[in-house]
Each structure stands twice: as structure tokens, then as C-alpha cells.
Amino acid sequence: MTNPTAAVLGLGAMGSAITACLRDTGHATVVWNRTAAKTEPHAEAGSRAAATVAEAVTAADVVLVVLFDHASVREHLEPVAAELKGRTLVNLTTTTPNQARATAAWAAEHGLTYLDGAIMATPDMIGTPASRLLYSGDRSAYDTARALLETLGAADYQGEDAGLASLKDMALLTAMYQMFGGLFQAVAMMRTVGATAADTAGEVGGWLGAILPHLGRFGAELDRAAHNSGDHDPARGQDVDFARAAVGALITAAREQGVGADLLEPLMRHLDELAATGRGTADWISVADQLPIA
């Protein structure tokens, strides 16, 4: 596909950034948004404004969907299944893995090729070296659209299961939000003695930055134990009893300072559960093995 035309459905902050990036790299773009006024600046900048989803889709080789959520994706794509036939459909809307799989199943029913994407970037990062997008689903759709997609950021294909891009995205965001929770609690604790949030954030950033290079060791040990019937006992690192004492002290310290420790309590409950089931001398990272509920 040489110089494909891209339709962008949805002109929120991310859809607008994607449209501008494609336009700036010489792609013909056609845009649609539920509120038509948002197409105007793009039309002035050289994009074609479509009045309907069907008009946008039929003008394009690659259809990029950047809508609010899964429900809006289904609402706007279902009426244009026939028009999507033979085009490359790439859904960049944030959805859960199962929602991505459901849309892939719907696409397959209608004979469409479907690629799901997850954007590991903020709108201002689109098109810069810091931008990375994960894709999963139809491999041929990925190969067809790849050159265009790479203008948005590094493209990383995860596999045929359409849920994989979303799953990795959400796993990483889960880690990020918990790190932020830790930052917030550290800020609240240090504020009780007058430290600014900026100072605490600097300290937290330095400390976590020193620890990040060691995460791989934790991962390798979890893999080793998984290949050894889940045997974390005896601990090769810090054991559950030590971690319980440490996390217990952290919870006490927060409360002593008048700060709630609820963000840390679920981890303590997992450690308590391990200790109560005879695994106090197991490696504390076996908490990871406690999380599956299925």
C-alpha cells in the first residue's frame, strides 16, 4: 500500500494528535467526530472532514478508531460493517482484552480483518521517539498498515490473540498506578513533618530508580519457582515473615503519622495468608503466585 489514506474516527486529544501526525508525515487523512465542530481545525489544516462514519470509512484504506470506549466502538462500527470490507481496521480505543477479543469476533463474523492497538504514550508523545504502540490480532492487517502505523511511534506486534496488546498495556498501567499510589502515600507521610511533595517525589524517584534494575532478578526467581512446582521455600531472598514485619511496620508508621495505610493493606493480607498457610519461610515474592483467583 503506497501512501494509504487514513480515516480517523474520534477527535479527542489522542485522535487529534494521531491525525496531525499522519498529516504532517504526508498522509491523506479523513476525519469524523460525533461533534462535527471538532473536525474544523483539521479541515483547515488539510484533512477531509466526513459528515458520517460511512463517508470517512469509504474514503480510506486504513481506518483508525480512537473513540471513548468499547460501547462507542461497537455503536459506530456496526452500521458500517459492509463499508469496512476490504479495508484495514485498526482499533486504538482503550478497551479490556476481552472487549478487544469481542470486537475481533464481530469483525471475523463480517469477514473483516481486525487489528487491535494499545497506545503506550500520551497525545504529546505521538510521532516522537518516546512513543510506542502495541498491536495484536490479524497479522496481515498489521503488515499492511505497518508503515503508516510506524509514523505514530514504535510498533510492537504481540500476536494473533486480539486481546494481547490491551493485556500488556493494562498490566503495565496496573504497575504504574500502584507506583503512583506509593508516591501519594509517601507524600502524605512526609507532609506530616513539613516536607514538600516535590522533595518527596524527588526522593521516591531516586529510590525507585535504584531498585528498578533489580526487578529482573525478581522475575527470574518467580520463573525458577514456577518451573519447580511453585517452590519458594526456603526463601532465596527476603522471606514472608521478614516482609510481614517490614510491611506491618510501614502500616503502623503511616497510622502513627495520621495517614491511612489502606493502599498497602492488601499486600499485608497476602503476606498474612501465606504465613497462615505455613509459608512464612517462603520467598516473599511468592505473593505474585497468590494473585490468580481462577
Added chain:
Amino acid sequence: MTNPTAAVLGLGAMGSAITACLRDTGHATVVWNRTAAKTEPHAEAGSRAAATVAEAVTAADVVLVVLFDHASVREHLEPVAAELKGRTLVNLTTTTPNQARATAAWAAEHGLTYLDGAIMATPDMIGTPASRLLYSGDRSAYDTARALLETLGAADYQGEDAGLASLKDMALLTAMYQMFGGLFQAVAMMRTVGATAADTAGEVGGWLGAILPHLGRFGAELDRAAHNSGDHDPARGQDVDFARAAVGALITAAREQGVGADLLEPLMRHLDELAATGRGTADWISVADQLPIA
């Protein structure tokens, strides 16, 4: 104090590392441990083994306490208050800020100078450039012992409140444990599609490493809002409603994959509370302002 003699009370992994480091840097060391056998390798390496706490204390200029917990500190120091007089007492045992303050008050009652310390290092890091120790309490005790303490790692004095070193230590460890919780959940989620923990840890490390440089911005915004009557509304970054949708999707995604989301649920409860009290358009980082319970 030129070339002071150091007593080390407690020869667990950390006490042993500290003793070896001091000995290797030319300090006379006298060691005591509840189980006397642990003093033997140190005696063979050139330390003096003391049979009692009193014997160790009276042989030393600086007394370093590296015991199991606050109760063991009080148990072993209370009988030697008289012997500690005129010496520099440095408690490196992990305790909560209020426990450090209680020991400082006890020391003051007995006319002792008290310095509390928190070790931001693992035993194998002691004496290396990666080692950092925080101190708080009596400034003159810090100045007296500083040269000796700096052989253990970078020394960082936090202030006269004896609880400050422990508090900062615990704030940073709180952030660390929550980051680990995020790693564990990411590992559990990615295992459901066959990813190794090592691969996931690598991805999490890369992603968090990219985010760490931005923590300072969050801190600065929290400070700005705090100086502006806590005004996070309207959001200057991501708002509460957006974060609720995002974190809600992460919780759903974990459950869909058969992984518990309990580590993330307390953050969601804070976001729900903000939304329910009319702050859905406030900056989501105002969660940090929700944590004080006093």
C-alpha cells in the same frame, strides 16, 4: 574523636556487614550478640567479642545498635543506661518514627545523646557507594560519629526530631512495596497468556523507568494545589473521572483474566470517594490529599 572504637550490638546480616566494614576500614570493633556463637567469626577476624552488653558498651566510643526490633532495643539498652553515659549511641535498628522518638525520650531522661538511623541499603551494599544511611536526633552525636558513620555509606542528617530518619525510610519503603505489588499483579496478568515473569519484569522496569522522571511534576502540582487551598479543580492533568475509567478498566481486565485486583482496589475507592463528593473534574493526583486520616 580520632579512630574511635565501635561496639556493634546485634550480629544479624546487617550487624555483621557493618562490623566487617568498620574492621576493614581500620576501626577497633567490639561485638555482642544474644547468641554468642555469632561473635566467633568476628573474633577470628580481629574484633573483640564481649560476653555482655555492658562489656561491649564500656569498651566503645560509639555504640551501634542493630537489633531485631524496638522491644529488643529497649530490653538490652535499659540495663546499661549508666554505662552509655558519655558515649555516642546510634540506633540503626528498624523501628517506626514514634518508637525512635520514644527511645530518644528515654535517652534524654538518662542524660544520653541519641542518634537514630535508617539504613537505605541491603547488607551487601554496606560500605559501597550505593549505600545511604539517614540519621536524625542529636546533632552533636551525629557530628561526633560522622566520620565513622560515613565508612558505612553516604550519611544524610534529617533533623533533630529523632523520628525523621525512620519516617523518610518508611515513606520510601512504602512506595517501593507498592511498586512491587504492581509488578506482582502485572506478572500474574501476563502469565495468563504465557509470558514469563522475567519478560514482564523487564517490560515493567522499562515502562516505570520512563515514567520516573515525571514524578517531580506530580509533586510540584501537589505543592501548588496545597498552597492554593487544595484546589485541584479543574484538573491540570488527568482528571478523577478519567482515572476512574482507567483504573476501573484495569480492575475489570485483571478479573477477566482470572487475576485478583485487590492490590488496586483501594486506589479505586479513593477515586470513587472523590467523584462522589463532587470532585470528578479535579486532578486525579488529589488522591494524595485524601490519605491523611487525622
